[in-house]
Amino acid sequence: MKRDRVSDDVCVFTSTQYAQVTAGAVLTPSGAILIDTLPFPNETREIVDYLKSEGPRGIVRFVINTHRHGDHTHGNYLFPEAEVIGHRLCRETLLKWGEESLEEAKQATPQLAEVRLRMPSITFEREASIYLGGMTLDLLYLPGHTIDGIGVYIRSERILFAGDAMMPLPYFFWGDRDHLIASMQHIKTMELEHIVQGHGDVLLRGEIDETIDQNLAYLEDIYQKVKKRVDAGASERDLTKITVEKSGGSPIAMDGMAKQLHHANLVKLYRTLKEEREKEPPVKKARGRRKVVERATTP
Template sequence: MSLVGKSGILEIGKDAYGIVHEGGATNSGFIVGDEGVIVVEGLETKKLAHMVKTEVKKVTSKPIRSLICTHFHGDHSLGNEYYLPVNVIGHALCRDEMIERWDYSVNRFATRYDENDPAQAAEHRNARPTPPDVIFHNENMTLYLGNKRVELYYFGKAHTSGDIVVYLPDDKAIYSGDVVTEGSGAPYSEDGFPASWVNVIENIDKLDIETIVPGHGTIGDKSMAQTELQFLTGLRDETRKCYDANVDATQAMSDISVSGFESWSDGDMFSIAVSRLYKEFSGEI
């Protein structure tokens, strides 16, 4: 039975779970093997880490051995410290990015709580930097939990410099981090590389996938990635035309409309994506 559109604690494969939310809260998951558990995404807070650990305990008494960090953003990683002393696994560029941008990340999330939840804001400001301490530099890394095979892929810059996706070949399932999200508009690319992102999703599209646990949104199948690919490809091509015609970036933001995605072709996220594309084309990023 397809899980597409579903949320909750879902078994997305054999001994593999998604913790999936409607309405945009950051998703996570965990994989149980003979030798222990791998959690995907440290999430943002102590409270959320506790929630994930509680869900793990409902399924197994085996220990959490590793935590996979898909990218440096705080909603995916400020909670990493509550899993220590596990290994935090990620790409080398994610490690660099998390170290270099720790203060930015903490501030971005802490300020959201300053007014209504000062204790949570303080937790963020006191967060311990926990970049990946087991890293890979190339395109992939494979983990085994006993017989359970977990493949990590880095296909290039996308939503950030250091995004990885977590692929379970036996289950045809993937935890995509924010490289794929349930779309209702231009994806968040404040720290992103939308032109390179196209290539990354093209690579994901080559994998044998039936189930996607997106970074945000309900469960998808391959069409979720393909929709985002179609939008980003259209946006890249339209923006390139403007760039080549020396249209200034601000004008391009209002001129461009991606065919088939008219309702996505507006708003702050759309403007940010156009501006990031201009920087990619000029070589500034």
């Protein structure tokens, strides 16, 4: 785990074991607010130890989950004294699928054996605020990567923890491309000093607009390319010809995982566009879709 300070009271922890996942802590005289946890217990325990060394400022009062995915929520159980906060749909999805996807993740990743599911006990719909030790954190709804995505805005520092609404390659396989575009457009209006992305590097003020513009261009590029293929009746296998490099993304981002995420984006778009076409008259029968269980370790 890598630890950085973004300001006197805000630090960021980045996993060195899985996909550069980030978590953060806001330290106040009345205790700490943790934003997400890291994928594996050993790294989240490093956060626990670090916060202990901060004394009363490091006593965790709240853990905020930016969305339901296991790489951000698996460490919740290591903060039993804290209240967990998330979007209403984060709790609902974890209630429905959490145990099943955690079991699946444990099978694939033995390091997760001790993880226990802990879901938000405080939820909200559009926005909420936390006031602690003189700091104000605004929680805002930022869907797109998933339907339950939220961001955490630290008012005095103008820092946004964007969750996976911002990551080195936009990723919407489990979510919705249009929502993701709207969330990024909203973030662009916020005049921020820093963005802590859900994965990868912290963005500084001077990089934010350009990064969001690149992300939006990538989402437009793949839309046009996939739509062309759907219109031409191409098969899903043809999508491999659309490379991440030529779509404006970096193949090495997130420890090389970007290629895989890019392909999943294409598949999602392809299926969505095909489904839309099939709904157009004359009405064709929609084929039954395979049930896909969302893996708890999905980024």
